[in-house]
Amino acid sequence: MKDLSVVIPVYNTGEHLPALFEQLQQFPAHRVDIILVNDGSRDNSKALCEAIAAERDNFHLIDKPNGGVSSARNAGIEALTSRYVWFCDADDRFFPEKIIALIDEASDADAICFSYEQITQQSGQSDKCLFPQDRCSGQQAIAQYNSYDGPNNLSTVWNKLFLVDTLRQHKLRFDTAMHHSEDRAFNLNFLYVSQSVVLSPQLCYQYIRYPSGTLATSYSSSRINDTKRSDQIFLGMMQALGKNTEPLANMMRFNYMTMLTENIIKSQLSFFSGYRLVKEEYKDNRGGHYAVNHLTAGRSARLLCRLLNWHMPFLYYSIFWLKEKLK
Structure with a gap:
């Protein structure tokens, strides 16, 4: 049995694959399998994956119709024969020798x-x-290293190696119905049943933020709904662990309003059509308090949060709208 399988969803990332393959070949082939999941790419990605799989014995290609990143990762899970699995993105950078040392x-x-x-x-x-440097239970990791009031260790899968036996024992998979926050939901479900979690100060991964390209031109509620779904999983676990969840819930409310307003401004909705959606979200949270993470929030975020708590959603929305339009 090999020590690690690297599962990589591939969808129209042909321009990044040569650099990715160069990095992946730094892993010792006798210890690491590379599973490339072509998720219905329409560029030259499949051809590049076929070529490297024919050339290197530890590179394997799964070719499937497009189903999204969760579907691709689940297909990779079904093919695992290693101790650990790592879900890597095709367009980022990493340090193979450091990852092997951690194993x-x-x-x-x-x-x-x-x-x-x-x-x-x-x-x-x-x-x-x-x-x-820490070693704790998965439930302790959820409580101590969350994405709202501490270092973000819940929202990303690319900085984690998962024991395959635990994955299979609890039949854990990515939720294909979620298009946002699916990584966070998977992490929470995995960590909650984990007996032992190792955290390391070793810097092994570089996530590259690329330009987002054209702005969305239509309003979609999926991002906020999926975020709420993963947040409810998190809050339920924190409550089961006997933690006070009110401060987290308050920050989540403000996060929802921020995501909603940003989506509205990037879309083609009119000013007043957008405000109706903001007002609806505000009404849904009636009686709840809004809060920012004071470790990271700037002055404008604090002001906008105060406006919501002062029951001024229209002024909140107007200032947010003007601020974004004047950028």
């Missing part, structure tokens, strides 16, 4: 979480998320 040090932990760096492609700005 050697982990002593069969259910999950291995490593530190990472986020790099904005256009500006080169770097933001590092560094974790302390």
Whole structure:
């Protein structure tokens, strides 16, 4: 049995694949399998994957109709024959030798979480998320390393290695009905049943923030609904662990309003059509308090939050709208 399988969903990422394959070939072939899942690509991605799979014995290609990233990852899960699995994105950077070293040090932990760096492609700005050296239960990891009032270790799968035996024992898969926050839901479900989780300050991954391209031209509620769904999983687990969830719920409410308003402004909705949606969300949260994470929120976010708590959703929306339009 090999130590690691790297599962990589591939969808129209042909321009990034040569650099990806160069990185992947730095893994020792006798210890690591590479599972490329072509998810109905319409560019040259499939041909590039076929070529590397024919050339390298530890590269394997799964070709399937387009079904989304969760569907692709689930197809990779079905093909696992290794101790650990790592879900990697095709357009990022990583350090294979550091990842292998963490496996050697982990002593069969259910999950291995490593530190990472986020790099904005256009500006080169770097933001590092560094974790302390720690070993704890999965439930302790959920309580201590969450994405609202501490280092973000719940929202991403690309900074984690998952023990395949645990994955199979609990029959865990990605939710194909979710198109946002599906990584977070998967992480929560996996960590909650994990006996041992290793966190490492070792920086093994660079997530590249690419330009988003054209703005969305139609309003979609899927992002906020999926985020709420993963948040409810998280809050339910925190409550089961006896934690006070009110501060987190307050930050979540403000997060929903922010996501909703950003989506409205990027769409072709009129000012007043957008406000009707904001007012509806505000009414749904009537009686609830809004809060920001004071460790990261700027002055404008704090002001907007206060306006909601002062029962001024129209002024909140107007200022948010003007701020974005004047950028």
